Amino acid sequence: xxxxxxxxxxxATSAALxxxxxxxxxxxxxxxxxxxFAVTPHFASFQTLNVNLTQVATIVIVSVGMTLVIATGGxxxxxxxxxxxxxxxxxxxxxxxxxxxxxxxxDALAFVVPVAAAGLLGGFNGWFITxxxxxxxxxxxxxxxxxxxxxxxxxxxxxQVFHNPxxxxxxxxxxxxxxxxxxxxxxxxxxxxxxxxxxxxxxxxLAVGGNERAARLxxxxxxxxxxxxxxxxxxxxxxxxxVVVSINSSSDANLVGLGMELDAIAAVAVGGTPxxxxxxxxxxxxxxxxxxxxxxxxxxxxxxxxxxxxxVKGAIIAGAVWSQQRGKRA
Amino acid sequence: xxxxxxxxxxxxxxxxxxxxxxxEKRFQGVHALAKASLEVEPGEIxxxxxxxxxxxxxxxxxxxxxHGRDGGSIDFDGKPVAFGSPQExxxxxxxxxxxxxxxxxxxxxxxxxxxxREHRRFGLLNWPRMNAEAAELLRRxxxxxxxxRPLMEFSTAIQQMVAIxxxxxxxxxxxxxxxxxxxxxxxxxxxLFDVMRRLRAEGVAVIFVSHRLDELYQVCDxxxxxxxxxxxxxxxxxxxxxxQLISAMLGRDLETVRSHATxxxxxxxxxxxxxxxxxxxxxxxxxxxGRLEVRAGQIxxxxxxxxxxxxxxxxxxxxxxxxxxxxxxxxxxxxxxxEPATAIALGVGYCSEDRKADxxxxxxxxxxxxxxxxxxRLVAMGVVDETRQRAIxxxxxxxxxxxxxxSEQKIRELSGxxxxxxxxxxxxxxxxxxxxxxxxxxxxxxGAKAEIQSLIRELANQGLGVLMISSELEEIVEGxxxxxxxxxxxxxxxxxxxxxxxxxxxxAMAHEGAPLEDAGTxxxxxxx
Numbered sequence: 061x062x063x064x065x066x067x068x069x070x071x072a073t074s075a076a077l078x079x080x081x082x083x084x085x086x087x088x089x090x091x092x093x094x095x096x097f098a099v100t101p102h103f104a105s106f107q108t109l110n111v112n113l114t115q116v117a118t119i120v121i122v123s124v125g126m127t128l129v130i131a132t133g134g135x136x137x138x139x140x141x142x143x144x145x146x147x148x149x150x151x152x153x154x155x156x157x158x159x160x161x162x163x164x165x166x167d168a169l170a171f172v173v174p175v176a177a178a179g180l181l182g183g184f185n186g187w188f189i190t191x192x193x194x195x196x197x198x199x200x201x202x203x204x205x206x207x208x209x210x211x212x213x214x215x216x217x218x219x220q221v222f223h224n225p226x227x228x229x230x231x232x233x234x235x236x237x238x239x240x241x242x243x244x245x246x247x248x249x250x251x252x253x254x255x256x257x258x259x260x261x262x263x264x265x266l267a268v269g270g271n272e273r274a275a276r277l278x279x280x281x282x283x284x285x286x287x288x289x290x291x292x293x294x295x296x297x298x299x300x301x302x303v304v305v306s307i308n309s310s311s312d313a314n315l316v317g318l319g320m321e322l323d324a325i326a327a328v329a330v331g332g333t334p335x336x337x338x339x340x341x342x343x344x345x346x347x348x349x350x351x352x353x354x355x356x357x358x359x360x361x362x363x364x365x366x367x368x369x370x371x372v373k374g375a376i377i378a379g380a381v382w383s384q385q386r387g388k389r390a
Numbered sequence: 391x392x393x394x395x396x397x398x399x400x401x402x403x404x405x406x407x408x409x410x411x412x413x414e415k416r417f418q419g420v421h422a423l424a425k426a427s428l429e430v431e432p433g434e435i436x437x438x439x440x441x442x443x444x445x446x447x448x449x450x451x452x453x454x455x456x457h458g459r460d461g462g463s464i465d466f467d468g469k470p471v472a473f474g475s476p477q478e479x480x481x482x483x484x485x486x487x488x489x490x491x492x493x494x495x496x497x498x499x500x501x502x503x504x505x506x507r508e509h510r511r512f513g514l515l516n517w518p519r520m521n522a523e524a525a526e527l528l529r530r531x532x533x534x535x536x537x538x539r540p541l542m543e544f545s546t547a548i549q550q551m552v553a554i555x556x557x558x559x560x561x562x563x564x565x566x567x568x569x570x571x572x573x574x575x576x577x578x579x580x581x582l583f584d585v586m587r588r589l590r591a592e593g594v595a596v597i598f599v600s601h602r603l604d605e606l607y608q609v610c611d612x613x614x615x616x617x618x619x620x621x622x623x624x625x626x627x628x629x630x631x632x633x634q635l636i637s638a639m640l641g642r643d644l645e646t647v648r649s650h651a652t653x654x655x656x657x658x659x660x661x662x663x664x665x666x667x668x669x670x671x672x673x674x675x676x677x678x679x680g681r682l683e684v685r686a687g688q689i690x691x692x693x694x695x696x697x698x699x700x701x702x703x704x705x706x707x708x709x710x711x712x713x714x715x716x717x718x719x720x721x722x723x724x725x726x727x728x729e730p731a732t733a734i735a736l737g738v739g740y741c742s743e744d745r746k747a748d749x750x751x752x753x754x755x756x757x758x759x760x761x762x763x764x765x766x767r768l769v770a771m772g773v774v775d776e777t778r779q780r781a782i783x784x785x786x787x788x789x790x791x792x793x794x795x796x797s798e799q800k801i802r803e804l805s806g807x808x809x810x811x812x813x814x815x816x817x818x819x820x821x822x823x824x825x826x827x828x829x830x831x832x833x834x835x836x837g838a839k840a841e842i843q844s845l846i847r848e849l850a851n852q853g854l855g856v857l858m859i860s861s862e863l864e865e866i867v868e869g870x871x872x873x874x875x876x877x878x879x880x881x882x883x884x885x886x887x888x889x890x891x892x893x894x895x896x897x898a899m900a901h902e903g904a905p906l907e908d909a910g911t912x913x914x915x916x917x918x
Contacts, residue, residue: 258774259769259772259774260765260766260769260773260774261772263762263765263774264765266753266754266758267751267754267758267762270754271750271751271752273748274742274747274748274751274762275762277730277742277748278730278734278763278816279730279734279763279766280731281729281731338751338752338753338754339753
C-alpha cells in the first residue's frame with residue numbers, strides 16, 4: 061500500500077505542477093493587468109484596450125496555426141514570408157484593371173486569392189516535409205527564404221500604396237466599436253480550440269504529436285494530418301498578412317510579417333504548448349501573446365525604451381520554457 | 391551438462407584476461423543481473439548469447455563503466471578494475487564496437503581513427519604521420535582504402551573495420567563487438583571474421599555478441615549463455631550443438647515443459663476460413679522466405695530466436711514496412727498493404743512489441759488511446775461523438791478489467807499490464823477478424839499475463855484469427871493451435887498443436903541457416 065500512496069503523492073505534485081504550467085501565463089497576465097491599473101496613467105480606457113488588442117491580433121492569428129503545427133511536433137518558420145506574399149497579392153488584385161473595373165468582385169478576390177495562395181504554399185511546406193522526411197525547421201526555412209523573394213518578385217520590389225476602405229475593413233473596420241481584426245482573432249482562436257478538442261482532425265493532430273509511430277500503427281493518416289496542419293498555418297498567415305497591409309494602407313514585401321515567426325513561436329511557448337508535440341493550447345497561445353504585448357506596453361508606457369523591452373521579452377520566454385521543463389520532469 | 395561445461399572452462403583457464411564474478415545490477419529494485427559471470431582468456435573469441443532481456447548488454451555496460459554495479463568483482467589483466475566510463479575502459483584496454491557505428495561520418499577515416507588523440511607537431515596536426523599510421527593500421531586487417539576520404543563514403547563493413555582499427559589502436563586487449571554483423575551482408579561478414587581471427591592471432595581477446603548461432607560456430611572458441619540476468623552455461627564452442635545452446639538460452643530442458651503454466655486452455659476450436667496467408671516474404675535483410683497461414687478461430691503462434699524476423703514479418707503483413715517480395719492474402723483477397731490504415735480497413739489489428747514506442751500515446755487519456763483506431767467510425771461531420779465514444783470505452787474497460795482511476799486518466803500512468811489491456815481494447819473495439827499480437831505478455835505481471843492469455847483464447851473461440859508472436863515457449867506450446875517457426879528469416883517449421891512440443895520447436899530453431907530447399911520439409915524438422 062506504500063506504493064499506492066507514493067503514486068498518489070506523485071500524482072498530486074504533478075497535478076499541481078501541471079496547474080502552474082497551464083496557468084502561469086494567465087497568472088502573470090492578471091498580475092500585470094493589476095499593476096497597470098494601479099500604476100500606468102490612463103490605463104483603464106477603451107482606447108488602451110483597443111490599441112493593445114489591435115497590435116496583438118496578427119500575432120495571435122498566426123500563432124493559432126503555429127500552435128497546431130507545434131502540437132504535431134513541428135515548427136513553421138515560413139509564416140512571416142507567407143504574410144508578405146498574401147500582403148503583396150491583395151493590392152495587385154484590387155489595383156489591377158480588372159479589380160478597378162469590378163470593385164466588389166476585385167475586393168472579394170483580394171481576400172480569397174492571397175489567403176488561398178498562402179494556404180497552398182503552407183500545404184507545400186507540409187508536402188515537402190512529409191514527402192522527403194525533412195526536419196520541419198529545415199523544410200519551412202526553405203519557404204522562409206524563398207517566400208519573401210516570391211513576394212518581392214510579384215511586386216517587382218515596389219512599395220504598393222493604396223486606399224480601399226472596403227478591403228481595409230479587415231484591418232481598420234470596427235463592429236460595435238471592436239476592431240474587426242480582433243473579432244477575426246477571437247473567432248479563429250475559438251474555432252481552433254473547439255476543433256482540437258472535438259474533431260477527428262484535432263484528435264489526430266495530438267496523436268501524431270504525442271507518438272507518431274503509434275499513431276501510424278493505429279491507422280492515423282500521419283502525413284495527411286501534417287500537410288493539413290502546415291496548410292492551416294499558411295491560411296492563418298495569409299489572413300494576418302491582409303490585416304497588416306490594411307492597417308498600413310501599403311504593402312512592402314520586404315517588411316510585412318518580418319520577424320513574425322519568432323513572435324508567434326514565443327506566444328506559443330509562453331502559452332504552455334510543449335514543443336515536443338502532443339498537446340495544444342490555443343487559448344494559451346492567445347494569453348501568451350497578450351502577456352508579451354502587455355509587458356511591452358507596460359514598459360513603454362512607463363518610459364522604458366523598446367530595446368530594454370526586448371530583453372524582458374526574452375526573459376519571459378526563458379521563464380516559460382523553464383516552467384515547462386519542470387512540468388515534464390515531474 | 392552445465393556443470394561439465396563449467397569444469398571444462400576451469401581446466402582451460404590458465405590466467406584469464408577478464409574475470410567478472412557474481413555481478414549484480416538492479417534497476418529500480420529489479421534485478422537486471424544476478425550472479426552473472428564472464429571469463430575471457432587472452433587471445434580468445436568468446437561468444438555471449440541470450441534472449442532479449444537476458445542481461446548481455448547490461449553485463450557489457452557494467453564492464454565498460456556505462457553502468458555502475460551493485461555487487462560482484464571485475465578483474466582485468468590480473469588487477470581489479472572499476473571503469474568509470476567507456477572512455478576510461480578504452481584507455482584501460484577494453485574497446486567496444488556497437489551495432490550502430492558511433493563514428494563521425496563526415497570526417498576522414500584518419501580523423502576518425504585518431505579522434506581525441508591526434509598527433510601534433512609544432513602545435514599543428516601532423517596529417518602525413520596520421521594518414522600513414524591509419525593506412526598501416528588498416529592494412530593489418532587487409533583493408534586498403536584512401537584514408538583521407540570521409541568515412542561515410544565507405545560501406546558499413548569498412549566503417550566497422552575502421553571502428554575496429556580505432557579500437558585496436560588504443561592498444562586494446564579486449565574488443566567487445568555488440569551484434570556487429572546485423573547490418574552486414576554475407577561477404578562482409580566473412581571479412582569481419584577474418585579480422586577477428588587476426589586479432590586473436592595477435593593475442594587480442596574478443597567478446598562477440600550475436601543472435602545468429604551459425605556465426606558463432608564459425609569464429610568463436612567458447613560460448614557464455616545468459617538467461618534472466620544469470621550466467622547459465624560456459625562451454626567450448628565445439629562441444630555444444632545448436633539445440634543445446636537454444637535450450638540453454640530459452641531455459642527449457644528438451645523433454646519437460648511445465649504444463650498449464652499459462653492462462654491458455656488447451657482446447658482448439660475448429661478452424662474456420664482463411665484470414666491470412668503469406669508466402670515467400672522477403673523483407674530487408676531480416677526476412678528471406680517467410681510463410682504463414684491463419685484461419686478464423688485459431689491462435690497461430692509465430693516464434694523464433696531474437697533476430698529471426700518475427701516482428702518484421704508482422705509489420706509487413708500489417709503494412710507498416712511493406713515487404714520487398716512475396717504475396718499476402720487477407721480475408722482471402724490478395725493485398726499489398728502499404729499503410730497500416732489499409733490493413734485496418736480490411737479488419738486487421740496489430741499490438742506491437744514495444745508498447746511505449748509503438749503503442750500508447752502517453753499523454754492521451756485511456757479513452758482516447760482505446761478509440762484511436764476506430765475514431766473515424768465515431769465521427770459525424772468531422773466531430774467526434776463523445777457519447778458513443780464513452781459508451782464503447784466503458785464497455786471495453788469493464789470487459790478487459792482495465793484498472794484506471796477513470797477513463798480520463800493519462801495512459802502513461804497505468805501499469806504495463808493495464809496499458810497492454812488498453813491496447814488490446816483499442817483493437818477489439820475495432821471488431822477485427824485478424825489480430826496480430828507481438829509479445830502480448832512481455833513485461834507485465836503474472837496475474838495480468840494469465841488474464842490476457844485466457845482473453846486471447848476466448849476471442850479465438852469467438853471466431854477471431856490470432857497471430858501470436860512470442861519468445862516464451864510455454865505460451866506458444868500451450869496457447870497455439872498451430873505454430874510457425876522462423877529461423878534466420880525463413881519459415882522452417884509449420885507444426886500443428888499436437889506436434890508443437892518444446893523439443894520440436896527448438897529443433898526447428900536449430901536449423902538456422904539451412905539451405906532454402908530444406909526449409910520446406912517441415913515434417914522432418916519437426917521430428918529432428
